[in-house]
Amino acid sequence: MIYLDNAATSWPKPERVYIAADKALREFSGNAGRSGHRLSMAAGRAIEETRLLLARLFNVPNPKNICFTLNATDALNLAIKGILRPGDHVIAGSMEHNSVARPLEALRAIGVECTKVNVLPAAGTEYTTEPNAVRNAIRSALRPNTKLAVFNHVSNVTGAENPIGEIGALCREQGIPLLVDAAQSAGTKPVDVQKLNIDLLAFPGHKGLFGPQGTGGLYIREGLILSPLREGGTGSRSEELTQPPSGPDRYESGTMNAAGIAALGEGVRFILEQGIEKIEEHEAALSSRLIRGLQEIPGIKIYGPPPGPHRSGVVSVTPENIECAEAELILDDSFGIAVRAGLHCAPDAHRLLGTLASGGTIRISIGYLNTEADIDNCIEALRSIVTDVTSGFLS
Numbered sequence: 001m002i003y004l005d006n007a008a009t010s011w012p013k014p015e016r017v018y019i020a021a022d023k024a025l026r027e028f029s030g031n032a033g034r035s036g037h038r039l040s041m042a043a044g045r046a047i048e049e050t051r052l053l054l055a056r057l058f059n060v061p062n063p064k065n066i067c068f069t070l071n072a073t074d075a076l077n078l079a080i081k082g083i084l085r086p087g088d089h090v091i092a093g094s095m096e097h098n099s100v101a102r103p104l105e106a107l108r109a110i111g112v113e114c115t116k117v118n119v120l121p122a123a124g125t126e127y128t129t130e131p132n133a134v135r136n137a138i139r140s141a142l143r144p145n146t147k148l149a150v151f152n153h154v155s156n157v158t159g160a161e162n163p164i165g166e167i168g169a170l171c172r173e174q175g176i177p178l179l180v181d182a183a184q185s186a187g188t189k190p191v192d193v194q195k196l197n198i199d200l201l202a203f204p205g206h207k208g209l210f211g212p213q214g215t216g217g218l219y220i221r222e223g224l225i226l227s228p229l230r231e232g233g234t235g236s237r238s239e240e241l242t243q244p245p246s247g248p249d250r251y252e253s254g255t256m257n258a259a260g261i262a263a264l265g266e267g268v269r270f271i272l273e274q275g276i277e278k279i280e281e282h283e284a285a286l287s288s289r290l291i292r293g294l295q296e297i298p299g300i301k302i303y304g305p306p307p308g309p310h311r312s313g314v315v316s317v318t319p320e321n322i323e324c325a326e327a328e329l330i331l332d333d334s335f336g337i338a339v340r341a342g343l344h345c346a347p348d349a350h351r352l353l354g355t356l357a358s359g360g361t362i363r364i365s366i367g368y369l370n371t372e373a374d375i376d377n378c379i380e381a382l383r384s385i386v387t388d389v390t391s392g393f394l395s
């Protein structure tokens, strides 16, 4: 199997991730933070170790400002619903995933207003998003009751990178917390919450960070206190009926996914050892190779920025002569290649790209463990499918 669906979830994982999950389940599956015995203490230590490694990766000054969540969606819901109240206004990017768009839509019912700022550049523009244009659009969207800005770092449909540094500087100047959806950049691009002025960083554990599904997290800048999504047992301040006032305990009620988090820690350790720049370079080289190869196939339209520093390993295409969903099935059945066809849970992005009504795109998403041979095989498979349809061999 050639796996090119890493934007959905990464596979395979580095071997040490599997070993860590197995070891955690067998050897230290006590309930972290609840008891004083060695199994509970070991589980607690594994969780704190992963927090430390994540803090190192994202340059978070205090690891206690990272809380674990189920996935990126859970982290985004916590950040959005933890801040916004009736009467508030929020500014969001125009290419957001439903994990942002749907919570914002749900909050509309209780009187939260949202302005979506266009981050899609004019066709043919070299930069993914012109920083000045986005800055100006944010400035004109600002209101006295604007309480949050939320933007993805990288689009899960086009692979386009948003100018988060510029957006962060503006938000900081205006005193508005910036929430960044790092679902497509955590573990694949440098993310420095201090340098980029990020107040809230939502990330999945199971994509670029190589952790298992069921892991993710939210960084919350020191001093920002959110309403928790759920209350419950934390193993701390148990005599009080109210939720702990701060720290990860405030947001981490219930038994933790210790084995998943321990395995995630090994994924992060692998990334730190490899170096994020090397990972970014490898994915950029493969995505350039993919785009150049696809450009030579007649009838394939490629979306997103050209090869270069402002894109990720996510490449979306539409073939002219075959439905995306059918091509996806043929790629799997006949070539053993896994990609994803459809809307990728981002209908707003497809509305802007003009691919909503036609059912979306084929998304080819590269991971650090992919090789040049994987890319060449995918290009040849798509060429063969498109040629067979044209010649009437496939109908």
Ligand SMILES: Cc1ncc(COP(=O)(O)O)c(C=O)c1O
Pocket: 007, 008, 071, 072, 073, 074, 097, 099, 152, 154, 155, 156, 181, 183, 184, 203, 204, 205, 216
């Ligand atoms: C940009 C973006 N945001 C959020 C998510 C949600 O991530 P998760 O599946 O971890 O909840 C995804 C998932 O594909 C994504 O691509």
